[in-house]
Structure formats: structure tokens, C-alpha cells
Amino acid sequence: METSYMILLFLIGFIGSFLSGMLGIGGAIVKYPMLLMIPPLFGFHGLTAHEVSGISALDVLFVSIAGVIGFRKGEYLNKPLIIIMGIFSLIGTLIGSIESQHLSEQQVNIVYGILALLAAIMMFIPKKENDCIPLDKVTFNKPLAGILAFTVGIGAGIVGAGGGFLLIPILLLILRIPTRMTIASSLAITFISSIAGSIGKLTTGQVEYLPAVVVIIAGIVAAPIGAKISKKINTNVLKGILAVLILATTIKIWIDIL
Numbered sequence: 001m002e003t004s005y006m007i008l009l010f011l012i013g014f015i016g017s018f019l020s021g022m023l024g025i026g027g028a029i030v031k032y033p034m035l036l037m038i039p040p041l042f043g044f045h046g047l048t049a050h051e052v053s054g055i056s057a058l059d060v061l062f063v064s065i066a067g068v069i070g071f072r073k074g075e076y077l078n079k080p081l082i083i084i085m086g087i088f089s090l091i092g093t094l095i096g097s098i099e100s101q102h103l104s105e106q107q108v109n110i111v112y113g114i115l116a117l118l119a120a121i122m123m124f125i126p127k128k129e130n131d132c133i134p135l136d137k138v139t140f141n142k143p144l145a146g147i148l149a150f151t152v153g154i155g156a157g158i159v160g161a162g163g164g165f166l167l168i169p170i171l172l173l174i175l176r177i178p179t180r181m182t183i184a185s186s187l188a189i190t191f192i193s194s195i196a197g198s199i200g201k202l203t204t205g206q207v208e209y210l211p212a213v214v215v216i217i218a219g220i221v222a223a224p225i226g227a228k229i230s231k232k233i234n235t236n237v238l239k240g241i242l243a244v245l246i247l248a249t250t251i252k253i254w255i256d257i258l
Helices: 003-023 028-041 049-070 079-102 103-121 142-159 164-174 179-203 210-232 235-256
Strands: none
Touching: 003 028, 003 049, 003 210, 003 235, 028 049, 028 103, 028 142, 028 164, 028 179, 028 210, 028 235, 049 079, 049 103, 049 142, 049 210, 079 142, 079 164, 079 179, 103 142, 103 164, 103 235, 142 164, 164 179, 179 210, 210 235
């Protein structure tokens, strides 16, 4: 693999993982279209949708745990929420990642486009402010959390994502979890689900190992930096950044599909 190609992959991984740590997403919503579209623009061999989903699955596994480490101090990690949504998301992700080998390139991209569109819609729906709720008083609907996590897991498993970009609006809008707890807890849930996603992609031969290693190294470096910066930024700013990011990615992916 050419040095210039490795540098490009490292930059893609770094940018995506920095945003991952800062916004509480696994980074796939950014890295999936970047890995799919940017290398060919610089004259390099393009990766297939299956290869990109495989790289994303492994990358999310390492990046999400690196982001969680950045939030390990304080009360931001809601353990009951993480356990319930993590387990159901893991099951759904394992199913989606294994079954994805039977889908075409176009079908994988369509699933990604649908997930991103749903996330964009949910992020722009006005929601009641949750950040005034004390972290030790946060409650949520456990059966609903499990059902939603399982559903997201299936779609996320197909595209190699941990589902963080869809989990966040669900946690904020439906389960009414405070923003900073949402960001930290979604990273932990994403880590659990990405274990299943990685297993599914590896066992079905959908991973390009060398590009994956480069992207993962960049992610391990960048995610904790993003998590640290996240604690110093106004929560409304974080919501705005995530909403714009999801919307822009959704528009781009659907333009390419259509």
C-alpha cells in the first residue's frame, strides 16, 4: 500500500474519530462516505461498500472504547442504560453484520442512507430540554430502550456502524436522557454492539486488514482528544454540530444512490 494512500486513510480516520469522541458517535456516519468516496478522488483504488463496512466495524470497536475512556470519570456513564441497550444492540448487530454478505453494494448503501435520513429527521425535531435533570435521577423506559436498540443494531450491523449516530437522537428525543450522559453512554453502547459487528464482518470476509489498521490507529489517537474537548463545549453547540453533520452526510449519500 502506497505511503500517500496510508496518509490519506489516516487523515480520514483521524477526522472521523475526533468527531466520534466529541459527539458520542462511533464515527461510521462520517467515515463510511469518506472511505467510499475520497480515495478515488485522489486516484487511488476505491473500496467497495462491503470493504468499507468491514473497516468501519473494526474501527468503531476500537474508537468507541477509546472515547469511553475519555468519559470514565464522573457520572456520565449510565450503567443500566448501557447494559440493556448494549445487549439488545449486540444481538441485532450480529444478525445484521452476518446477513449483510447477501446484500448488493447498492443495497448496503441504501440501508446507510435510510439510517442517516432517520437520524437527521430526529435531530431536527424540537425536543424538551433534558439537561436540567440531575444525572443521578435519570430514568428511562427499559422495554422500549431494548426494542429500539435491537432495531438500530440490525441496520448498523449491515453498514458496519455501531449505531451511535442513530442512538443519540433516540436517547435525546425518545428516552429523554441528558445530552452529556447521552454522548458518553452511547459510546459505551456502541462499543458493545461493535463487538458483534466486528465478529460478523470478520467471519464473512468483509475486512481489508491493512487499511483497517491505519484507520484504527488514527481513531485511537483522535477519539480521546474529541471526548476531552466535548466536556468544554456548550451542549447546544454539540447538538447543532451533530445535526448538521448528519444532514450533510444524508444528502450526499442519497444524491449518489439516486
